[in-house]
């Protein structure tokens with residue numbers, strides 16, 4: 001069994017003008033394909049692992065055979081992170097539901113959340129990702145990861161993510177990461193994040 005590049009559920013130009021068609025094509029068809037291929041290539045050395053879910057490798061990274069652990073961390077991470085990233089993108093969706101309540105409670109307001117998320121996205125030095133996750137207590141938390149490291153490896157559940165590798169924005173925004181991050185807020189699929197939040201047991205009540 002091999003992992004396959006997931007198909008996009010929308011057109012390459014669906015996120016224009018915030019994320020451009022050329023970037024989506026390159027990012028999905030080339031970059032994500034490469035992570036997929038190299039992940040599969042590494043797993044060929046260990047046929048005993050072939051029935052595992054991609055996420056399982058990252059959740060229990062220390063159980064991955066040592067000779068392929070770094071490749072799985074990087075390319076398995078790249079495979080899973082990008083598969084997740086495509087799903088949370090959709091243009092012009094208003095935030096609503098339980099996730100909205102939880103964000104308001106945790107961060108005080110949506111604007112505060114946006115500020116903190118953006119600061120994290122801009123604060124990734126080099127290549128990486130900024131995430132909204134559920135932590136061990138099933139509460140909201142914003143974190144960043146380097147390279148293709150996954151929150152799953154440190155016991156957190158991803159809800160929302162922004163890819164801040166240059167390949168995610170360089171064609172349109174060149175070095176202007178801040179502008180990309182600002183525009184990213186127009187393409188967050190809050191409906192999907194609400195679904196994740198409820199499915200994974202996120203809490204929106206303050207604990208005393």
Ligand code: MN
Nearest residue numbers: 031163165168
């Ligand atoms: Mn990427």
